[in-house]
Amino acid sequence: MLVTHIYFNGECKQAIKLYKQAFGATVQTLMEDSDQSLVVHAEIMIHNELLMVNDFGNNDGFSKSGGYQLSVQFDDEAALKKAYTIIKEGSTTIEPLQPTDFSPCTVRFIDKFDVRWAFWV
Known part of the structure; x- marks a missing residue:
């Protein structure tokens, strides 16, 4: 398994x-620090796939963001557009919502948390 x-x-x-609003994601695990201000570890399910998240680790002097993209395949264009409408505020567009050779609807962007996404049908 790769997570x-x-x-x-x-x-x-x-x-x-x-992500709960955009994808209907469900929280499987949520562990917070003692004053409940930061997430120590969380596991969420997006389209039946596990995504682990937390508030620590990217300021260790070694980690650099970039070099990855989360790709989500939707069952239909309406579901894609609904998720994109919710998540696009504060995002940066890489490729606008459009048809391509491989999909009737696709979009690539970086959300306000600096996470790179590709959506397609």
């Missing part, structure tokens, strides 16, 4: 909330 793990550096709760 993606993303560090949000203090914005993990906001990211989980957004």
Whole structure:
């Protein structure tokens, strides 16, 4: 099993909330620090796939963001557009919502948490 793990550096709760709205993600595990201000470890399910997230790790002097992309295949264009509408606020567009050779609807962007996404049908 290969599981993606993303560090949000203090914005993990906001990211989980957004992904729950956009994807109908469900929280499987949520562990917080003693004052409940930061997420120590969380596991969420997006489209039946596990994503691990927390607020620590990207400020260790070694980690650099970039070099990855989370890709989500939707069953239909309406579901894709609904998720994109929710998650696109504060994002940076890489490729706009459009048809391509391989999909009737696709979009690539970086969300407000600096997570790179590709959506397609």
